[in-house]
Amino acid sequence: MSTWHYLPVSVERDGGIEYSICEVYLDDDGCVAxxxxxxxxxxxxxxxxxxxxxxxxxxxxxxxxxxxxFSDLAVGLRLQPRGIAL
Known part of the structure; x- marks a missing residue:
């Protein structure tokens, strides 16, 4: 089922890495659309x-x-599970 999800992403800022959250829409196969x-x-x-x-x-x-x-997001990208759920 296609739906929006929250994804942890990283970006380079001021010589370091910063983590934040963006929204991704996953297709029926679970790939980023x-x-x-x-x-x-x-x-x-x-x-x-x-x-x-x-x-x-x-x-x-x-x-x-x-x-x-964030710069690596692409249509068809399959997200890697962490195996940890709250």
Whole structure:
């Protein structure tokens, strides 16, 4: 089932590496089909409960996959599982 997920990504900044979260859309085979233009997104919600649910979704997804360099995202990329779920 195609759906949006949160992915830990890294970018080089000021001579170091910074980690953040972007959204990726996975196709029916679990491969990246598209992603957000920004390498860093924030949790949000119209209520505090929606914000908590979004944060929980982010934590579960980030624990699910190994980080990817944002510049390496490509259509068809298969994410590497971490084997750890919250």
């Amino acid at each position: 598209s992603w957000t233009e920004s390498s860093s997104i924030a949790a949000s919600g119209e209520t505090a409960d929606e914000l908590r649910a979004d944060l929980s979704h982010m934590l579960n997804d980030v624990a699910r996959w190994e980080p990817v360099r």
